[in-house]
Amino acid sequence: HMGTGWGIAASGIAMLLVTAIGRKLRIADPGAVSETEVKQMAHPEEVLGLTGRSGPILVEIDYGVDPEKARQFYELMQDVGQFRRRNGAYQWSLARDVGDGSAWVERFSCPTWHDYLRQRDRMTAQDRLVHELALEVTRTGQVERVRRFLERPTGSVRWRSESRDPGVLVPFSPTSG
Numbered sequence: 001h002m003g004t005g006w007g008i009a010a011s012g013i014a015m016l017l018v019t020a021i022g023r024k025l026r027i028a029d030p031g032a033v034s035e036t037e038v039k040q041m042a043h044p045e046e047v048l049g050l051t052g053r054s055g056p057i058l059v060e061i062d063y064g065v066d067p068e069k070a071r072q073f074y075e076l077m078q079d080v081g082q083f084r085r086r087n088g089a090y091q092w093s094l095a096r097d098v099g100d101g102s103a104w105v106e107r108f109s110c111p112t113w114h115d116y117l118r119q120r121d122r123m124t125a126q127d128r129l130v131h132e133l134a135l136e137v138t139r140t141g142q143v144e145r146v147r148r149f150l151e152r153p154t155g156s157v158r159w160r161s162e163s164r165d166p167g168v169l170v171p172f173s174p175t176s177g
Contacts, residue, residue: 044148055112058149059089064139070101073161076134077106083130084108087122088115102139109151116148 048054065073074094081092090107097103110116123131135141 003170018171020164032073044146048150050113050116050150053112054150055110055115056151056153057110057113057116058151059086059106059108059116060145060147061106062144062146063106063134064102064165065104065137066139067101069137070096073104073134073137075131080106080127080134081108083123083127084119087127123160 063073078095081094085094085108089110092108093106095105096105097105110119135143138144
């Protein structure tokens with residue numbers, strides 16, 4: 001069949017053409033990290049002496065968005081919330097300040113400090129692109145503030161330093177009853 005030979009030759013020429021064009025027009029690396037993201041992804045400073053098992057961790061991220069761009073920001077942040085949950089966050093929410101229409105807060109929790117650090121490292125190139133698009137809608141093009149809290153559920157903190165931690169078992173002895 002002569003038609004098959006021409007098809008193979010044409011596809012070979014097309015591949016060479018695409019390769020040549022690709023070398024001339026460099027496409028940005030989809031895995032590249034912007035300067036803003038480098039700052040955000042830097043190891044978070046903590047002064048509490050956390051261990052990897054410390055948690056849960058509550059994260060609050062503040063954004064400033066012009067009110068006329070609010071819908072666009074909201075829609076992009078829905079995708080941000082989706083990848084945060086996929087990467088291990090829970091109780092994700094987005095809130096807008098009723099007294100200042102430009103102030104937005106993203107909140108989510110992670111079970112432990114290590115889970116939070118891993119969650120940050122699991123972003124794909126697509127996740128980074130979505131977050132970067134959301135940041136482009138903000139006034140400054142970056143996050144205004146990130147706060148990380150160690151949640152303290154009721155009963156998790158001892159009242160006195162000499163109090164026995166309820167999670168620690170004390171060995172039985174005949175004199176202890």
